[in-house]
Amino acid sequence: MTASEWGLAVSVFLACTVEAVEAVTIVLAVGFTRSWRSAFIGVGAALLVLAAVTAALGPALTSLPLDVLRVAVGGLLLVFGLQWLRKAILRASGFKALHDEAALYQEGLRAARAAGGARPGVDGYSFTIAFKGVFLEGLEVVFIVLTFGANQHHTGIAAVAAAVAVVLVVLIGAAVHAPLTRVPENTMKFGVGVMLTSFGMFWGAEGAGAHWPGSDAALLGIIPVTLALAVGLVALLRRGSPSLGAGSTAASDDAMVRA
Amino acid sequence: MRRAEQLARFLWDFVVGDDWRIAVGVVLALAVTAVVAGASVSAWWILPLAVAALLAFSVRRAAPPRR
Numbered sequence: 001m002t003a004s005e006w007g008l009a010v011s012v013f014l015a016c017t018v019e020a021v022e023a024v025t026i027v028l029a030v031g032f033t034r035s036w037r038s039a040f041i042g043v044g045a046a047l048l049v050l051a052a053v054t055a056a057l058g059p060a061l062t063s064l065p066l067d068v069l070r071v072a073v074g075g076l077l078l079v080f081g082l083q084w085l086r087k088a089i090l091r092a093s094g095f096k097a098l099h100d101e102a103a104l105y106q107e108g109l110r111a112a113r114a115a116g117g118a119r120p121g122v123d124g125y126s127f128t129i130a131f132k133g134v135f136l137e138g139l140e141v142v143f144i145v146l147t148f149g150a151n152q153h154h155t156g157i158a159a160v161a162a163a164v165a166v167v168l169v170v171l172i173g174a175a176v177h178a179p180l181t182r183v184p185e186n187t188m189k190f191g192v193g194v195m196l197t198s199f200g201m202f203w204g205a206e207g208a209g210a211h212w213p214g215s216d217a218a219l220l221g222i223i224p225v226t227l228a229l230a231v232g233l234v235a236l237l238r239r240g241s242p243s244l245g246a247g248s249t250a251a252s253d254d255a256m257v258r259a
Numbered sequence: 260m261r262r263a264e265q266l267a268r269f270l271w272d273f274v275v276g277d278d279w280r281i282a283v284g285v286v287l288a289l290a291v292t293a294v295v296a297g298a299s300v301s302a303w304w305i306l307p308l309a310v311a312a313l314l315a316f317s318v319r320r321a322a323p324p325r326r
């Protein structure tokens with residue numbers, strides 16, 4: 001594989017791992033407290049909808065002319081990546097609570113218990129929470145796989161990287177029967193933000209008609225420079241950080257699904 | 260109509276997220292890149308510069324300096 005293809009595979013793998021960890025936490029919380037059967041039906045329904053979205057958008061994207069695809073998808077990826085990077089910088093500098101899977105899991109357990117006892121048959125609460133969790137996290141995976149894959153004409157590599165990440169996380173989650181708190185999610189999100197922003201910049205500029213010095217090799221410069229910019233901003237912001245403290249978590253200031 | 264509104268709001272939150280200024284800035288930067296590149300002038304530097312400015316501006320707005 002070329003360096004660019006490795007970049008694609010690693011970016012998709014990291015992004016899909018963090019999304020899968022978040023989805024598994026949500027499913028575990030409703031499964032343990034209310035109904036595994038309803039949670040699994042919710043997961044299945046979400047996967048079906050995601051498959052339909054992929055089937056509809058995938059061929060439409062790959063049929064676009066390369067320049068149109070790159071400027072549109074590069075722009076979208078850049079906006080999306082900058083949002084990830086912005087949040088990651090604010091978390092790393094103490095202006096936004098760190099994402100804490102254990103705290104989110106406890107929050108999910110509390111909410112599931114507060115919703116009352118599970119209904120016989122399909123429990124609506126378990127179904128809805130599992131469906132929303134898997135669909136929303138999965139939609140980010142679909143977005144990243146399709147945009148990365150279509151731009152490099154390697155949807156296969158992106159899909160395999162995503163599948164490996166999801167299967168790995170689900171297997172580990174099933175084995176440990178607990179949220180995957182040891183996954184360094186905040187660091188991984190920072191890395192994904194850097195990669196999405198770098199690739200978005202590269203493709204967006206190419207699609208708009210610019211030519212990078214060194215062509216594809218320019219990515220080897222763009223990624224470290226973007227990383228340096230993000231790290232520099234964290235260092236600058238830390239000087240004025242409100243020091244949220246170790247007890248502050250994403251569960252307290254973010255909605256569970258979109259944390 | 261309500262469903263369409265909900266879908267539009269969801270897509271907006273999904274792609275644009277917390278700071279719409281970033282999306283507007285990216286669109287403007289891409290447009291400037293296209294215009295400059297169309298005039299056969301080197302334009303690759305515009306987007307990195309815009310990204311640095313947008314990111315710095317956005318995080319500074321979200322995290323104002325302590326007085």
